[in-house]
Amino acid sequence: MNKRDVYLSNMPLDQAKVLWRNALEERGFFSDHTSEDIAVDDSLGKITAEPVFARRSSPSYNAAAMDGIAVHFSDLVGASEASPIRLKKDRFQPVNTGNAIPENCNAVVMIEDVHYVSDDEVELHTPAPPWQHIRTIGEDIVATELILPEGHVVRPIDQGAMLATGVTAIRVRRNPKAHVIPTGSELIQPEEEPRAGQIIEFNSRILAGYLREWGADASRGLPVIDDPDKLEKALVEAAGKNDLVVMNAGASAGTRDYSAKVLAKVGEVIVHGVAIKPGKPVILAMIGKTPVIGLPGYPVSALLTMRLFVREMISQFLGLGKPACDHVSATLSRPVHSAMGVDQMVRITLGRVGETLMATPSGKGAGAVMSLVRADGLLTIPSGKEGIGAGEKVKVELLRPQAEVDATLVTIGSHDNILDLLANRLHRMRPIVRIASAHVGSMGGIMAIRREEAHIAGTHLLDEETGEYNVAFIKRFLGSIPLQLINLCYREQGFIVPRGNPKKIKNFRTIAENGNTFINRQKGAGTRLLTDKILRDENIKPQQIIGYDHEEYTHMNIGAAVANGSVDTGMGIRAAANALGLDFVPIAEERYDLIVPAEHLKDNKVSSVLQLIRTDESFKASITALGGYNLRDCGVVMYEQ
């Protein structure tokens, strides 16, 4: 096979959808499927293929609805406190709830209203209307009545209704059988230890999971290596046994990307390459009557593309029409750019701060699984637009329930490992509440408070003139906003170094002199300010530090760069070094505070956080265990305006 003549088109999404739909219709994908008979006991979540009618009435006999006595209503006409009526044994019969009503009775009097004069005689003080406290035949369902229409998703209550009327088996639509084939010679199983160039195979799990959620009976195959013959064999076999096949990776134009070629050999490629981002290299193909979707390898691309092309296929196979999705209107917090001519799907986190629902892009990389773990929704920028500006209203497709979105506490600013612990504790304390945090550095947090985008901002900015933390910056940038500055912790800042400090890093002077490689924090980060202050104090120029311009956004990312050996050191907090099993050379203690606008102090999510940091001793113990923290002022208001 010629290696590099893969042709990738750039077909507009609408056109690709039409071609795909036509191909599916031509091959009877939506109409040829069979149904199956199953026990009602096994029918939960299945879709009825035919209407279900009651076999028997329910109740099937006239039944007492209360404990008491069965009577004939005409015997009690005129009964009152003043002129009670007495009935002898032959005119009443004791009944319990559910008992059949005896012949010639037509009302029940509750036991509470029955006065026994003797074992054989009762006295009654009120009349009984006909059929009082009797569940008559068919009160609930009459035989032959429609219980469920065709195309109905069976719920537990529906199962009860069917069984109540003697229906024990029903005909349901068969779920489509879907098979996921992960491909790539670099793939290993999650239990294995990856070497450089090896990748843990997790996409098939994501894909099969969502296929099941959407209504397919999904199975997964073992990874197939990049060998056209092996791919061909796996594809043909899967296509023969399933209603649809999802193949993952090898979709684009690399030297070992064989998917499209193999599909063209054993079937027909309908579309290869769609003007969408992510997901451009997607392949829509047929092997005989079986649709095969070749998804790009990157997990985010794979899932979002599958949502776009496969979700609706399954829903329509099951006769359910287009899948329902909820949208909200939100305000975009920062501009998003998009290429003209491309439909772009943007992952969004949502947060209700005050009255406004803010939408913030949650990350970009097609390999960044966490960006989708964090995402609350998706924003599609249509192909005719070059982007959307900050402050514009956008329509966001929800990926989680709106109640959860509304209960999200938004923290933006400097990252500290305590925030992760806090998020976990808060969620445990109040399961509906989540913390969404964006780590954009201290200045980023201050600006987010100014733009009313965050409930809380974590900050540690040292003012060189006063030597005090945070207050000068608040006065300068947030002067007009009533707020409290609440201390979270003091923490040790220093050099994060590999175990044993092999390069004997002591201070910036030795780093400069020994030519050690350094990784910096981004401008506006409190740690960056501290770095720059120390360099000035020690009269060292940035150019003397190798890697000064190489920036990362969190302490943990600095730690990760040291841990994987790409740099000798970087500045960060001790907790980050500890978390990654690295060593630490302390150089300063700094104050880390939370800025909380006065209007959010009343918000119960915020007050839960304050209650946690002020009163929960076990929470404080878990912080101390991280190392490098001092909680002497934790929860104390350091400044107020």
Ligand SMILES: Nc1nc2c(c(=O)[nH]1)N[C@H]1C(S)=C(S)[C@@H](COP(=O)(O)OP(=O)(O)OC[C@H]3O[C@@H](n4cnc5c(N)ncnc54)[C@H](O)[C@@H]3O)O[C@H]1N2
């Ligand atoms: N010259 C071009 N290069 C690329 C193009 C292009 O149009 N021209 N498209 C880019 C785009 S967009 C994407 S998306 C990727 C998709 O490439 P492939 O579908 O060929 O995927 P692979 O290269 O085989 O894999 C990429 C990447 O995905 C991860 N992966 C794959 N399978 C799994 C799995 N089962 N579990 C977890 N992760 C998986 C892995 O990180 C791979 O490295 O191509 C661009 N290149």
Ligand code: MOO
């Ligand atoms: O557009 Mo590719 O599908 O993710 O990066």
